[in-house]
Amino acid sequence: MFSKSKINEPGPNAEQAKPATPAAPAPAAPKQSEFKASAPKAKPPASILSADLHVTGNMKTTGDIQVEGTVEGDIRAHLLTIGESATIKGGVVAEDVVINGRIVGRVRGLKVRLTSTARVEGDIIHKTIAIESGAHFEGSVQRQDDPLEAKAKAGAAPQAISKSAPAKPVEAAKG
Numbered sequence: 001m002f003s004k005s006k007i008n009e010p011g012p013n014a015e016q017a018k019p020a021t022p023a024a025p026a027p028a029a030p031k032q033s034e035f036k037a038s039a040p041k042a043k044p045p046a047s048i049l050s051a052d053l054h055v056t057g058n059m060k061t062t063g064d065i066q067v068e069g070t071v072e073g074d075i076r077a078h079l080l081t082i083g084e085s086a087t088i089k090g091g092v093v094a095e096d097v098v099i100n101g102r103i104v105g106r107v108r109g110l111k112v113r114l115t116s117t118a119r120v121e122g123d124i125i126h127k128t129i130a131i132e133s134g135a136h137f138e139g140s141v142q143r144q145d146d147p148l149e150a151k152a153k154a155g156a157a158p159q160a161i162s163k164s165a166p167a168k169p170v171e172a173a174k175g
Contacts, residue, residue: 051085058090067101080109084117091122093148099135108147 046064049055053069060076067075068083073090080094086101097109102119112126116134123139125147131137 046079046081049086051083074105082118095148110147 044063046066047061048066049069049071051068055069055071056073058073058075059065059071062078064079064081065075065077066081066083067086067088069085070087071090074092075088075090076093078094079096080092080098082088082092082097082099082101082103084100088101088103089105091106091108092103093108095110097107097112098115099107099113099118099120100115101117102121104121106122107120107124108126109124110127112124112129114120114129114131114135114137116132118132118135118137120135120137121139123142124137125142125144127143127145127147129141129143
């Protein structure tokens with residue numbers, strides 16, 4: 001082993017040599033929870049399904065989706081935008097649904113908007129709805145406080161439209 005005197009004695013190049021010191025311990029890496037509290041995550045951009053894309057199957061995300069192509073299946077998202085050239089054959093569930101294209105199936109959303117180019121064949125279950133002049137809609141409309149809840153709770157009445165109490169069909173003005 002080295003003696004203490006040899007390690008700490010200045011040598012001929014004492015000014016150039018640095019004394020041997022133990023390395024400082026590396027700072028502890030911050031925990032993930034510390035990052036969440038100080039820096040919120042940036043919202044990712046919407047996923048875009050282009051007009052030349054044909055999807056067969058269900059899609060589910062907590063983010064936003066913009067569909068310009070064709071989807072045969074159900075879609076669940078935070079914000080769902082259906083482009084003018086898009087066709088959806090299946091159910092859609094989203095907090096916000098903006099329909100510019102065609103949907104054949106049930107629509108569930110807190111806020112549902114049918115623009116003048118929308119073509120919807122199916123029921124709409126919503127908290128708030130807007131139907132622009134020129135939109136085509138065939139189906140029924142039902143208002144619910146929580147339209148995103150797809151399954152009824154045990155012992156509760158079903159939330160879907162039933163034959164015993166059907167919602168009145170509404171047809172928007174045809175342009």
